[in-house]
Amino acid sequence: MTEQTDVSFGEQGAQLTYGSYLAVPELLSCQRLRSPAHDELLFITVHQVYELWFQQLLHEAAAARDAMLAGTAGEDGDLWRAQHLLRRVATIEQVLVQQIDVLETMTPQDFLQFRQLLAPASGFQSVQFRELEFLSGAKDPAYVDRFRGLTDDERQRLARRLAEPSLWDAYVSVLDRAGLPTGDEGALLGSLREVAHDRASYAAQWELAESLLHHDELAAAWRARHVVMVERMIGAKSGTGGSTGAGYLRSRLDLRYFPLLWELRSRL
Numbered sequence: 001m002t003e004q005t006d007v008s009f010g011e012q013g014a015q016l017t018y019g020s021y022l023a024v025p026e027l028l029s030c031q032r033l034r035s036p037a038h039d040e041l042l043f044i045t046v047h048q049v050y051e052l053w054f055q056q057l058l059h060e061a062a063a064a065r066d067a068m069l070a071g072t073a074g075e076d077g078d079l080w081r082a083q084h085l086l087r088r089v090a091t092i093e094q095v096l097v098q099q100i101d102v103l104e105t106m107t108p109q110d111f112l113q114f115r116q117l118l119a120p121a122s123g124f125q126s127v128q129f130r131e132l133e134f135l136s137g138a139k140d141p142a143y144v145d146r147f148r149g150l151t152d153d154e155r156q157r158l159a160r161r162l163a164e165p166s167l168w169d170a171y172v173s174v175l176d177r178a179g180l181p182t183g184d185e186g187a188l189l190g191s192l193r194e195v196a197h198d199r200a201s202y203a204a205q206w207e208l209a210e211s212l213l214h215h216d217e218l219a220a221a222w223r224a225r226h227v228v229m230v231e232r233m234i235g236a237k238s239g240t241g242g243s244t245g246a247g248y249l250r251s252r253l254d255l256r257y258f259p260l261l262w263e264l265r266s267r268l
């Protein structure tokens, strides 16, 4: 016989609370303002929320990559999981693009009240942002050298991302296991065309390619949205991280993680 108790579900032991489980006191003590400016709290909060989402994106994208690598010929389960996780990646990235609107409610004058206190700190030094680029396939080791003040742990994380397979490497392994040629760019492009034209046979491969493209498209959308916001905030001034500012950011707008998936569009 089950024991009768008047304790509701979840109350047994009564050890855990909302605040202790989510570490709310710790979380709310991480916004350390450096000025009396009203808008500095918004600036810090928005950046911290980004870093939390970057952590989540790395968790999801790495798992999607692993699911693609783990699959074996004829087994669709892992490809379904990769697809499922990449859909989540894109949904989070849509939030990241929209979130710029919140920061943009700050005026340039109000930003100037505390901007000089930020230098030389800059979003350029977001380790997780660069990890995401490396994990996606845009592996440029020069960025590691351009970082200032990396901890040993951060340096190791970046080195590991440079060394490990990217999302693109994993997708190539999926094509390979489907029996499609992947030897060089020409062969890969041919295989991508085959997948695109024979969706009945390659449904999972096609859907994965589209999800990767969506991730790429949303990363490009974030870069475009960020630079316009930067121009609205600081015009042509140089960045706190020491770059030319909007000029540097505009030079990155053409970056694509999966150039062959874009090239495919011209070849269909």
Ligand code: HEM
Pocket (backbone or CB within 6 Å): 046, 047, 050, 051, 103, 111, 121, 122, 123, 124, 125, 126, 129, 226, 229, 230, 233, 234, 238, 239, 240, 241, 242, 243, 244, 245, 246, 248, 249, 252
């Ligand atoms: C007032 C708002 C902002 C301004 C004026 C601004 C300005 C800039 C500038 C000028 C750069 C170029 C590097 C430098 O010299 O500093 C940069 C880079 C960057 N910012 Fe922002 N930013 C703002 C908000 C944000 C937010 C909310 C994020 C979210 C995490 C962010 C993430 C980044 C990243 C990741 C880079 C490096 C981009 C790359 O290397 O392609 N920024 N930002």
